[in-house]
Amino acid sequence: MKEIQVQEITEMVARLSKEANFDLGQNELAALRRAAQAEISTVGKTVLKQIISNAEIASRDRIPLCQDTGYTVVFCEVGQEVHIAGGSLLEAVQEGVRRGYREGYLRKSIVQHPFSKRENTGDNTPAVIHTEIVPGDSLMITVCPKGGGSENMSRLAMLTPSVGLEGVKSFILKAVDEAGSNPCPPIILGIGIGGTAEKAMFIAKKSLLRELGQPNPDPETAELERDLLQKVNALGIGPQGMGGTQTCLAVHVETYASHIAMLPVAVNIQCHSARHKAAVL
16 A cells, blocks of 8 residues: 655645646647637737737736636545545545635735625635545646636526436527636636536536537547537637637546436536646655
8 A cells, every 4th residue: 555645745835836836737728829820800819819929928927827826626536445544534625715715915815704794814715625535546626716706607508308418509509608807818618417416517627627629539529529619619709708719628528327317418618717736746
């Protein structure tokens, strides 16, 4: 059994919190450059070039890609042969977020008593932590700062099976159309279909961690991704809602088995600043 000290976890989360906010991934940058080439709107093309320039400045000067440095969402894939020593895994992650946001001079955006006092916690915790037990003797941690503007556009529908595939598409396209410029397009669209309400929302968000534009391995689901991408870009929302053909960089759909009376569909929209960094202990 492999032993991992909580201090190692804290240090890794602190580092990933900063890197995720400073460095846009190469796949994301490449997708933005392709979008800038493909965009037919002059204004849209200009906006995309500014987004790319912003990412280059952030990485070079070690400053945030966006003033909204996000609600820190952390995915922990814990190998079943791993022993966490010296304390709590969850507290080690929270301490890593505190340290990373302090050291990186990142905006603290989390408030407690959300329906009343809304007092800022001052350190961007508590983070939202998802843990999964997986085979093996390693711990993989992915830190995903999620901006409030795009997260506010999340939608869940508990559809009935009778609506069929067209009903699923209609709900997704309506969600994107109503979101408009709010999630700072061009977006990446995470979709979860099946399971229960919370499972659909979880797989929709986790789908955003997939390599950008990598199709789902299931051919039918991959075809749905291609169709939705074409239909979303045909909405004409464009970069930052200024109009154009490049509203969406990629659609990632994940599915899960569902109850015979249910057809849950979750939409999680990621802004163009698709921030996530991962490391393995």
